[in-house]
Amino acid sequence: MLVGHETGDxxxxxxxxxxxxxxxxxxxFAPIVDDPFDYGQIAAANALSDVYAVGGTPLTALNIAAFPRDLGPDVIAKILEGGQKKxxxxGILIIGGHTIDDNEPKYGLAVTGVVTPGKQITNANAQPGDVLIITKAIGSGIITTAAKAGNAKHESVKHAVQSMATLNKGASDAMVEVGVNSATDVTGFGLLGHLSQMMKSSGLSANLNWSKIPILPDVVELAQSGNISGGTTRNIETIRKNVTIEDGLSDLNLIILADAQTSGGLLISVSEERSEDLVNKLVNNQTLYSSxxxxxxxxNPGTI
Incomplete structure (x- = not known):
């Protein structure tokens, strides 16, 4: 076993x-958007992201699904079609799966990939002086929470769906080619939670520059008006003791940084000498961001 559960990778x-x-x-996970095809795409991209985050190549997947008995077959078909498209x-095969009855729909994948031993990229090898780069904007949890309450603009939801449905393949290819020290994907524990875990596993700390962090449209306004998920609230309770907020920032900034993401970008720790090359490769691979x-x-390990 090269990587197990010990470092939360x-x-x-x-x-x-x-x-x-x-x-x-x-x-x-359960649906976070209304459109079943979009839901299928996002769930598949989210599952594949874990393989990309360690520098691996996905090969096959199994569908994992739970559907209510009264959910129409056309809706189920659209969810599965979304997963198949991703x-x-x-470039992988979905070779089977399993479905059970449940009161709430759930869909995702069990993914198998490969990596050359010794070439895997873990969340436990960041080095002092490394540059931190993120490949997607944050705030998808705030937008989807607002959408469920009817508070989000159509364009905001559209941007969030596009981001969540985008594969992290290009970002993974770039970091493997350049050679980076550490990486993780930003999902349910938010940017702060996943960065803190990376720093804890690496025995280090990190500084973030709020003004450089990409944020999806309307996220600040939606957070100000209280569109905060239960997952984000739990993230804040967990991470607050490890975060020092400088003057000029507030709990609003903390909420956005702790926002529980779905299918977020890769958070990459790379040496300063290789950081410019990585940014250029990310741009060439047309990742959404290379910030x-x-x-x-x-x-203090794990602090930000």
Whole structure:
């Protein structure tokens, strides 16, 4: 076992021989958007992201699904079609799966990939002086929470869906090519939670620059008006003790930084010498963002 549960990494990695290690992960959740096809795409992209985060190549997946008996077959078909579209885009095969009855729909994938042993990128190898780069804007949880309450603009939801449905393949390819020290994807624990885990696992601390962090449209206004999910509230309760907010920032900034994401971008820790090359590769691979948002420092492990 090359990577297990000990450091809270994105996927398990099991070595077969000196050339091949399996990358194993699963993820599924209830709908966060109204359109079933979009939901399927987002759920699949989210599950695949864990393989991309460790620098792996996904190969196959199994559908994991739970549907109410009274959910129409056309809706179920659209969800599965969305997942299939992302699988085809990723170049993988969905080779089976399992479905159960449940009161609330749930969908996702169990994904198997490969990586060369010793080439895996973990969340536990950030180095002092590293530059932190993120490849998607944050705030999707605030927008989807607002949408459920009828408080979000159509354009805001559209931007969030586009972001969540975008594969992290281009970002992963770029960081593998350049050679980075550490990475994770930004999902349910928010940017602060996943960065804190990376720093804790690496025995280091980090500084973030609020003004450099990309944020989806209307997120600040929606957060100000109280569109905050239960997951985000729990994230804040967990992370607050590890975060120091400088003058000029407030709890509103903390809410956005702790916002529970779905299918967020990769958060990459790369040496300063290689950071410009990585940004250029990310741009060439047409990732949504290639934003330098902070630095890794010596300090109390896990603090920001």
């Amino acid at each position: 994105d996927a398990a990695i099991y070595r077969i021989d000196e050339r091949v290690a399996l990358v194993l992960t699963t993820d599924f 699988a085809e885009e990723a 330098v948002i902070g630095k890794v420092t010596e300090g």
